[in-house]
Amino acid sequence: MNAIETHSLSRRYGRTEAVHDLTLTIPTGSIFALLGPNGAGKTTTIKVLMNLLAPTSGEARILGTDSRRLRESDRARIGYVSENQQLPLWMTVRQLLDYCRPFYPTWDRDLEKKLLNKFSLPPDRKLKHLSRGMLMKASLLSSLAYRPKLLVLDEPFSGLDPLVRDEFIHGVLETSAAGEWTVLISSHDIAEIEQLADHVAILDAGRLKLSEPTESLQARFRRIELTLHSVPESANVPVGLPPPGAPASGRLPSSASPTRDLSISAASHEFPQTWLAFERTGTLARFIETRFDPAATESACRTHFPDAQVTAHPMTLREIFVVLARASRPAATAA
Ligand SMILES: Nc1ncnc2c1ncn2[C@@H]1O[C@H](COP(=O)(O)OP(=O)(O)OP(=O)(O)O)[C@@H](O)[C@H]1O
Numbered sequence: 309m310n311a312i313e314t315h316s317l318s319r320r321y322g323r324t325e326a327v328h329d330l331t332l333t334i335p336t337g338s339i340f341a342l343l344g345p346n347g348a349g350k351t352t353t354i355k356v357l358m359n360l361l362a363p364t365s366g367e368a369r370i371l372g373t374d375s376r377r378l379r380e381s382d383r384a385r386i387g388y389v390s391e392n393q394q395l396p397l398w399m400t401v402r403q404l405l406d407y408c409r410p411f412y413p414t415w416d417r418d419l420e421k422k423l424l425n426k427f428s429l430p431p432d433r434k435l436k437h438l439s440r441g442m443l444m445k446a447s448l449l450s451s452l453a454y455r456p457k458l459l460v461l462d463e464p465f466s467g468l469d470p471l472v473r474d475e476f477i478h479g480v481l482e483t484s485a486a487g488e489w490t491v492l493i494s495s496h497d498i499a500e501i502e503q504l505a506d507h508v509a510i511l512d513a514g515r516l517k518l519s520e521p522t523e524s525l526q527a528r529f530r531r532i533e534l535t536l537h538s539v540p541e542s543a544n545v546p547v548g549l550p551p552p553g554a555p556a557s558g559r560l561p562s563s564a565s566p567t568r569d570l571s572i573s574a575a576s577h578e579f580p581q582t583w584l585a586f587e588r589t590g591t592l593a594r595f596i597e598t599r600f601d602p603a604a605t606e607s608a609c610r611t612h613f614p615d616a617q618v619t620a621h622p623m624t625l626r627e628i629f630v631v632l633a634r635a636s637r638p639a640a641t642a643a
Contacts, residue, residue, distance in 0.1 A: 309372055311336045311458050311490035312357060317366035319352050321593075326352040328364070328514040334492055334507070339484065341505035343629065349514040350494040351390075354462045357492075360386055369460055384412050387451030390462035393446065398438035401429050401446050405453070405480040412454035420453040423479055441472035447520075448476060451482045452550045461493040477504055498629040508625065510632065518632065520624060529628045530600040530620040534593040537615040580608050584635055596631050 312334035368375040378452040509519040
């Protein structure tokens, strides 16, 4: 069973379609990053999943239950941390934990103590007197202590300093290592979750652009560098993204088929469709291979540049994300 499934999920606010026809699968046991720029629809998606908002159409299933029918007992298996969450600010940290504990049969006192210590939270300080980072940690602690089957974190890191962010990430990782649970974490900055996520989905303007395990994403992307000795005239093409109005430009792959090739190509129709952002300066050329295979990539390079020396460099998730984000921009603004 998948921890989360959505089928053709859409949500409108008046004329704004915040989420459009979203079909997404979040496997049990994954640490799943939902990425996308500001306004992409991440929070709306999460609110629909948590039944804080109703979908306009389509459906979502959370731990096997329709999101519209989540009961108290289902909620006791789900942890939800969001920066916009309402907390009883008049309570102290200790009072918050005392208040939450009875709601959760699986509450683990030892874990509570360990996290209180780890997060350096002052038990007797009122929530309204905590810093933003401390407040997020208190919220995370009250969600981790009952070892939920599913932890949903909506932009947990925005505005947190790197030290707090690391404590937060380690708190999540340590707890997740102890059992089969799923984490869904939204962010507009992949660098924040790079060390956490094993699956990535990218939303843009309410639409799913990609959903794939990070391992396969990193396996199929390479920055290829070519040292050219002689350059055929036909290969001397303009660079990077397609010109405004070019067909088949600026599209990311369909989420339904993560193995499909990207349809964004370098401006030359002679190059394989899997080559992105080709550019050349003098005798150096480079591009992004989106379906890297050592032999096939080398052979394709040889077809176009017989004398070139070919080097393939692995890419970080952040670099891949940036390439995809640039490529998905409308052509007119891409220059
Ligand atoms: N209550 C609302 N009423 C009207 N429009 C809204 C409302 N909430 C969100 N929207 C719009 O829906 C779209 C998606 O917003 P959402 O907050 O889901 O995006 P997001 O990806 O979480 O963005 P961010 O990273 O900035 O938090 C945006 O265009 C936003 O302006």
